[in-house]
Amino acid sequence: MRFLLSLMAALLIATPAMADRIKDLGEFQGVRSNQLVGYGIVVGLAGTGDDNLEYTVQSVRGVASRMGLQLPAGINPNLKNAAAVMITADLPAFAKPGQRIDVTVSALGKAKSLRGGSLILTPLQGANGQIYAMAQGNLVVGGLGAEGADGSKITVNIPSSGRIPDGASVERAVDTGFENSPYLTFNLADADFTTAQRVATAINRRFGAGAADALDAVSVRVNAPQGAGVRSTLMSQIENLDVDPAEAAAKVIVNARTGTVVINSAVRVSPAAVTHGKLTVRISEQPRVSQPAPFSQGQTQVVQNSAVGVDEEKRPMFLFSPGPKLADIVKAVNAIGASPSDLVAILQALKEAGALKADLVIL
Numbered sequence: 001m002r003f004l005l006s007l008m009a010a011l012l013i014a015t016p017a018m019a020d021r022i023k024d025l026g027e028f029q030g031v032r033s034n035q036l037v038g039y040g041i042v043v044g045l046a047g048t049g050d051d052n053l054e055y056t057v058q059s060v061r062g063v064a065s066r067m068g069l070q071l072p073a074g075i076n077p078n079l080k081n082a083a084a085v086m087i088t089a090d091l092p093a094f095a096k097p098g099q100r101i102d103v104t105v106s107a108l109g110k111a112k113s114l115r116g117g118s119l120i121l122t123p124l125q126g127a128n129g130q131i132y133a134m135a136q137g138n139l140v141v142g143g144l145g146a147e148g149a150d151g152s153k154i155t156v157n158i159p160s161s162g163r164i165p166d167g168a169s170v171e172r173a174v175d176t177g178f179e180n181s182p183y184l185t186f187n188l189a190d191a192d193f194t195t196a197q198r199v200a201t202a203i204n205r206r207f208g209a210g211a212a213d214a215l216d217a218v219s220v221r222v223n224a225p226q227g228a229g230v231r232s233t234l235m236s237q238i239e240n241l242d243v244d245p246a247e248a249a250a251k252v253i254v255n256a257r258t259g260t261v262v263i264n265s266a267v268r269v270s271p272a273a274v275t276h277g278k279l280t281v282r283i284s285e286q287p288r289v290s291q292p293a294p295f296s297q298g299q300t301q302v303v304q305n306s307a308v309g310v311d312e313e314k315r316p317m318f319l320f321s322p323g324p325k326l327a328d329i330v331k332a333v334n335a336i337g338a339s340p341s342d343l344v345a346i347l348q349a350l351k352e353a354g355a356l357k358a359d360l361v362i363l
Helices: 002-014 054-066 193-207 228-239 326-335 340-352
Strands: 026-028 034-043 082-091 100-107 118-125 131-138 144-147 153-156 161-170 184-188 212-214 219-222 251-255 260-263 272-274 278-285 288-290 301-303 306-313 318-320 359-362
Touching (some): 082 131, 184 193, 251 340
Antiparallel strands (some): 212 219, 272 318
16 A cells, blocks of 8 residues: 555656647547447357347348248247347448448347357448448357256356457448538547647647637637648647646545555645544453352353453654645655555545545545
């Protein structure tokens, strides 16, 4: 614990302030991936499918009818080798028809494993209901499962989910609108008014006054000429400009389960006195037997003999001077040998007393 706190302090204090590229601070509005989803059927399973679930039977009948095959009424196919699945994928920004993307396939019903299965051609839709890709191919499943005749079984990872690398072909491009919108908008990943102003200043310094304005703590509006080619060049130049982001808000993150503590360099503590002790109560039972004298007609009795002791570990009180820095906080915590759970209690007490000038996040 002491080593971990010291290491965190060394990393956060010794690291000099460095400029970041604008592209590392956020992204342009509209230049984003889009989620796709679809419903399909996986076939070719080794008896680990849905086993005649009603909606799986309906799906197989629909697939068969598209191929010109009509199953007789009242006859259900054996679907131990088929499974209903949901297909998900991310459509990257500016993806063009003909490009390939990865898809994830997950069992929807009772299928125990999708290992060895093949996905039948399935359309993938966006949030607007339009079809943007078609998925098909053999699954790569990282998990496996085995079951014995006596009911014993073993499962490794998740065999009911798999991926198809390059399993979908893009059929429709998403209109981002960046080439003909009135202006470009750059959105910061973390809201900060100071950082937004510095991004706008860097753009104005490079392209002239009035080229960019900070709209709020997240968005920076950039005036840009019309045309995809011109704007692509402009966006490339803006992304590579260097900006000194504002110092992050003071924050302390404690994971009491793993003993991990992260304290950033902005944390300050007001003058406060802290003491930490450990109280141990010991109770031991040593029963003894009371034997009556000979011919006294007495009875043997068990007499309880309890020993109770209290030990309190004495630890000195330490004082935080006005506005101590991260190194001072780490030294003080290490001086009392606080465990992760003890540290959580100390930080909570400082926060309640108004001495800890930071957001306290306990995981």
